[in-house]
Amino acid sequence: MTILDVCGWTEYRDHLPDVRVVVTGLHPEIRGRYGTIIRRGIALDRVNPADYHAVAIPGGFPDYGYGEISDPRVHKLLRAVHTQGGTLATLCIGNIVVAEAGLLRGKRATTYPHSEGDNFAPLRAAGAILDDAPVVVDDRIISCRGPGQAIEVALLLLDDIIGPEASAEIGKYIVAGKAVNDRREPTSRNRE
Amino acid sequence: MTILDVCGWTEYRDHLPDVRVVVTGLHPEIRGRYGTIIRRGIALDRVNPADYHAVAIPGGFPDYGYGEISDPRVHKLLRAVHTQGGTLATLCIGNIVVAEAGLLRGKRATTYPHSEGDNFAPLRAAGAILDDAPVVVDDRIISCRGPGQAIEVALLLLDDIIGPEASAEIGKYIVAGKAVNDRREPTSRNRE
Numbered sequence: 499m500t501i502l503d504v505c506g507w508t509e510y511r512d513h514l515p516d517v518r519v520v521v522t523g524l525h526p527e528i529r530g531r532y533g534t535i536i537r538r539g540i541a542l543d544r545v546n547p548a549d550y551h552a553v554a555i556p557g558g559f560p561d562y563g564y565g566e567i568s569d570p571r572v573h574k575l576l577r578a579v580h581t582q583g584g585t586l587a588t589l590c591i592g593n594i595v596v597a598e599a600g601l602l603r604g605k606r607a608t609t610y611p612h613s614e615g616d617n618f619a620p621l622r623a624a625g626a627i628l629d630d631a632p633v634v635v636d637d638r639i640i641s642c643r644g645p646g647q648a649i650e651v652a653l654l655l656l657d658d659i660i661g662p663e664a665s666a667e668i669g670k671y672i673v674a675g676k677a678v679n680d681r682r683e684p685t686s687r688n689r690e
Numbered sequence: 691m692t693i694l695d696v697c698g699w700t701e702y703r704d705h706l707p708d709v710r711v712v713v714t715g716l717h718p719e720i721r722g723r724y725g726t727i728i729r730r731g732i733a734l735d736r737v738n739p740a741d742y743h744a745v746a747i748p749g750g751f752p753d754y755g756y757g758e759i760s761d762p763r764v765h766k767l768l769r770a771v772h773t774q775g776g777t778l779a780t781l782c783i784g785n786i787v788v789a790e791a792g793l794l795r796g797k798r799a800t801t802y803p804h805s806e807g808d809n810f811a812p813l814r815a816a817g818a819i820l821d822d823a824p825v826v827v828d829d830r831i832i833s834c835r836g837p838g839q840a841i842e843v844a845l846l847l848l849d850d851i852i853g854p855e856a857s858a859e860i861g862k863y864i865v866a867g868k869a870v871n872d873r874r875e876p877t878s879r880n881r882e
Contacts, residue, residue, distance in 0.1 A: 499695075499726050502725045502726060503724050503726075503837065505724070506723060519725065530695070532695050532698030532701075533711065533729070534691050534695075534727070535727040535729065536725060536727070537725070611865070612863050632865065644864055645695065645696075645865065646861075647865065649837075671804050671836075672836055672837040673804070673835040673836025673837065
């Protein structure tokens with residue numbers, strides 16, 4: 499939802515290019531665990547990767563339907579968008595499906611640290627280099643520890659799509675504030 | 691939406707009291723400008739203020755239906771909940787309706803600073819003392835500058851409902867992080 503909102507602000511700033519977010523998924527409606535609903539814009543099977551600059555992957559609760567994300571069609575989409583130079587932005591455990599897609603080998607990444615299970619295990623198994631920073635960027639793959647980093651992830655995604663200057667302008671209008679800007683400095687970042 | 695999500699995490703932490711958020715409004719569905727939908731849990735006319743510890747007031751875009759919030763029934767609800775000792779948590783321009791309700795006289799407050807119009811004017815006209823901090827708390831009324839402060843506002847609201855220790859635990863589980871915690875220190879705060 500933060501990705502939708504933050505990218506939405508590009509519509510509000512007339513002189514910036516609009517960053518349109520198209521919601522895809524396996525069901526016509528995606529229901530958040532805590533009462534919000536997002537309507538799907540396009541069915542997963544109809545997504546043409548060439549039409550997109552990036553994929554944003556939310557986190558979720560495996561016991562509440564999130565497990566469905568581990569789907570070969572999702573892995574295929576992620577590989578296609580990344581291979582064509584696109585960015586993958588993940589929230590919380592959204593990074594695990596990137597690991598499953600084989601895209602984290604030799605790359606630095608993080609994930610949600612407070613689950614009962616060990617979310618770092620699938621990253622390690624997929625050859626990722628684990629990193630302690632709240633937000634990690636490596637080879638156009640953005641990962642973070644939790645919901646608290648959602649705005650920072652959204653702004654890093656906008657860095658790649660519309661450039662850091664336009665992204666900073668959005669940061670100003672959502673009042674992302676000094677704290678997020680400070681955090682963006684020590685963000686673990688590696689761009690080849 | 692951040693209020694729904696952050697309060698929702700109290701369900702996830704079994705030993706903490708659940709903080710249930712009931713969505714009210716003038717329409718059965720509330721649609722965010724950027725693609726999210728929240729279903730109303732109870733019609734505004736059926737809300738009994740005595741049933742609630744707090745009211746959270748989102749921000750919005752006046753040109754996209756948000757103007758409807760300036761309604762005498764909303765003012766009455768805010769006055770009732772505040773008078774009985776409840777907290778009012780506002781995001782962005784959500785504070786203006788609190789000013790309209792006559793609850794900001796002599797109290798410190800802030801609001802969204804980047805609109806074309808001057809959002810501070812209605813606060814000033816209602817007798818508020820304007821404050822530059824990103825988040826301001828005065829007499830159980832929480833106000834902030836923009837969407838970037840949403841998590842902090844949600845955690846400050848939880849401070850009042852379940853206490854600062856339980857609120858800090860939620861902060862840990864959503865990985866609100868050092869940056870938010872640091873910001874909570876200089877937060878302008880005044881509690882009689």
